[in-house]
Amino acid sequence: MFKKKSTPALNTAASYLSAVSEADARARAHGSTPSSTPALSLSSSVTSSSEDTVLHEHDEDNAHGLTYPKNPPTSEQIFTTVHTEFGHCANEQYRFTSQHSTDHPIASVLEQDPPYYILLTTYISYILVIAFGHLRDFLGKRFKRAAYRHLLDDNGYAALNSDFDSFYTRRLKLRIDDCFSAPVYGVPGRTIQLLDRYSPDYNKTMVLTGNRTRALNISSYNYLGFAQSTGACTDADVEGIKRYGVSSCGSRLEGGTLDLHVQAEALVARFMGMEDALISSMGFATNSTIIPALVGKGCLVISDELNHASIRVGVRMSGANVRMFKHNNMDSLEKLLREVISQGQPKTHRPWKKILIIVEGLYSMEGTIVKLPAILELKKKYKFYLFVDEAHSVGAMGPHGRGICDYYGINPRDVDVLMGTFTKSFGAAGGYIAGSKALIDRLRIAGYSGAYAEAVAPPVVTQILASMASIMGINSTVEKQVAAPSRSLLRSYDNAPAPIVEFEAYPGRAPATALPPWMPLPQSMCDCSDSQMRLRRLAFNARYLNRALRKLGFITYGHDDSPVVPLLLFNPGKMAVFSRLMRTRATPIVIVVVAYPATPLVTSRVRFCLSASHTKDDIDTVLEACDEIGDLLDLKQAVGERWPLKEIVARAVELVNMPEVA
Structure with missing residues (x-):
């Protein structure tokens, strides 16, 4: 049966990970392996919060290392285990590597039109x-x-x-307001608790019932599953709070910089393969306050038409001219480049002081991946600067989790400015800019965020350090002393100079001196085994759901490797029905529906956000729900070969490993 969290044997992340490993070893010794967390079933509404529990093991009556009642477990019993936040999946077949195959050209996403x-x-x-x-x-x-x-x-x-x-x-929005801004409770991990509510006046006001419903969470940007209340990152955060407190100390120029910030910026630079980096306390503000420091009057910004609002705000504040090209269309971009270079500035026709192209690594509303190799070929030809926003791709894509450059196998220093956020893959908050030392030194002075924004809070910086280090892995071997790159000589907690070690070549592991000495990480995080498991599980889940939905007959956008999967609903009335039907199933599923003005008027959609914390059974649960609701709402309008749901579930590994179609 299940024991409460107070069990002393598993009161730390390290002991829990050790217990899971021992359970898997015993299962293999008995000739079988627990493939995943049990599938979710039955709705679970509770009136009071119950403590999370951990799985209790008995060797004599539990060959699989995971003990359940004699009768099939209920949804609440499953949901109140530690796997509510990160599902257990030991089947190595359910893994994939997020990497572009050089054997195939970069495939363009074919957007199908409905009847x-x-x-x-x-x-x-x-x-x-x-x-x-x-x-x-x-x-x-x-x-x-x-x-x-x-x-x-x-x-x-x-x-x-x-x-x-x-x-x-x-x-319109008021009619379906119950689908938006739903109050939640607890950690937004593999599952999440919804606070049940109803409206007595057609959604003008909402009344909480006092009950909570545990639901499968396919709505959070928790790509690597670091949104956990237990684990090594959480342990590091707790220790960091004991040492630094919880609040920031003013802006960076007002003396708010701690040794943690210096360490975090150096680690980010190392992670991205750049000379230097700066961090900001808000992802949106990273773009909107840094872009005006990059360009100004007499400069030209060429922006993808589907770039994020933060980029648009930053460009407007800069005073630079702006032109847009069709989304991810290289022919449109090259045609525009020829025009603007030949014509020069408006009226005077003088040459542009600077041309900056801004794109995103992964477009969160479309699920499309930027054609970075093609843009770099244009960069060599037309000599412009390139700014890549990796808010959704960093940490989530590439065999080493380093983002879009890692995904394509490109040297990150071929890109002038790499921007990203810590709010998605890293389970923290804020953003960063990475580039050359000269660029970053300039942005520290000219960027608005350095002078006016508050410094990142110490617990958040600790989470950034711990999660990023776990993705990179730690090289604990002290190497010979070498000449230090800029801002890479990290100070220890007592401000004494840290030993100088030789860094591994990008994308290598981080040196042990990159982390505070009081931040211990378990061996699974130091040797990259934990991060590789997370990265490969996320890649499998993303590819599986993308391809399975298309085989079921749905019209979806985006690339197969995108962890964001938009499913087109079109009719505004179907948004509310789809969301409510998913939320009221036997296994409740929380999703995100998106409509105008975030999308074009007639392309309303549901956006699935996948995570490494989801198991293959979780994806099967989502597919089963989509299959039933899709038939009910007449959503299966795609052209092409279709498979029945049973065949998709049975041939999941084959479906994921099928080669790309150009």
């Missing part, structure tokens, strides 16, 4: 919402003035809200 009747009914749906919404506004302002006070002039004051600007929010 005309789907588009027609989608437009009709919006027309009906707009027509009846304006009619209700017209009548309401005249016969229910009290309810429309916020949209009317009152006692000489202008209306607080424009009825036209707030129309979409009031007439």
Whole structure:
């Protein structure tokens, strides 16, 4: 049966990992291996929080090393184990390496269009919402003035809200507001607890019932599964809080820089294969405050049309001219480059002071991967600067988890500026900029974030150090002393100079001096076995769900290796139905639905966010739900070969390992 968390034998991450390893060893000795965490079943609504439990082992009656009741376990019994946050999966077949194959050209994502009747009914749906919404506004302002006070002039004051600007929010989003901003409780790991609620007034207000529902979480950017309340990173955070406290100490220029920040920046530079790096306390602000320090008046920014809002804000603040090219379309980019270089600046036609191209490594709304090799070929030809936003690709892609350059096998120093965030793969907060030392020194002075933003809080920096070091692995061997690269000589906790060691070539492990001496990591994290397991599980899950949904007949966007999988719903009414049906299944599933203005009007979608914490059984659960709901909502509109669900589940490994189709 299950024992409570207070069991002294497994009170640390190291002892828990050791217990799991011993359980696997015993299972192999008995001739069988527990392939994964048991599949989830039955809804689990609870009225009070129960302690997480750990699996208790008995050799005599448990050949698999994982003990369950004689009868099939209930959903709540499964969910209250340690695997609620990171599912156990020992089957090595359910692994894949995220890496572009040089044997095949970079495949373009073929975006299929739905049948005309789907588009027609989608437009009709919006027309009906707009027509009846304006009619209700017209009548309401005249016969229910009290309810429309916020949209009317009152006692000489202008209306607080424009009825036209707030129309979409009031007439469409409000109807499906129960699908957004759902309150949650606890760690957003493999599973998550939803706070149950209902609305007595058509979603204008929400009332909490006091109950909580444990659900499978396919909605968080927890790519490597570091969102855990137990584990080596958590232990490091606790120790860091004891030493540094929980709050930041003002901005970087106000003396908020600690030795932790210096160590983190040096480790980020090493992780990305760059000379230097700086970190910021907010991912959005990293782009919006750094881009104005890179370009200004007389410069040109060429931006992918689907770049993130933070990039758009930064470009606007810079005062530089901006042009956009079609998403991931290299022909469109080259044509635009020829035009802007030949024409020069508007009116004067003088040469541009600087041309900066900004792209993303992985586009989170489309699931597409940038064609970086093709852009670098254009860079050699046209001599522009390149800025790559790796918010979603760093840590999640590449055989070593180093991002899009690692995925393609490209030297990261061929890119001028690498930007990323710590909020996804690393389970922390904030962002970074990595580049040459001259560039970073300039950005420390000219960037707004250094002067006006607060320093990253010490617990967050500790999480960054621990998670990044676990991905890299630690080289504990002290090598001969060599000339030190800039900002790579790290100080220890007592500010004494750290021993100088020879770094391994990129993408090698980090030297032991890169971490504070009080931050111990278990052997599985030091030798990269833990990070390789996480990276390969994430790659398998991403490829499996992408290809399986297409085989079921759904229209999806994105590359096969993307951990973000958009499934097209088109009709706005289907967003709410899809979300509610997923949430009310026997095994509740939490998803993200996305609509206009985040997407084009007729391409509403559900966006699955995969994690290394998910097991193959979890993906099967999602596929089963999608298969049933897809038939109900008439969502299977893709053209091509289809497989039945049973065949997809049985041939999952074969499906994942099929070669790319150009």
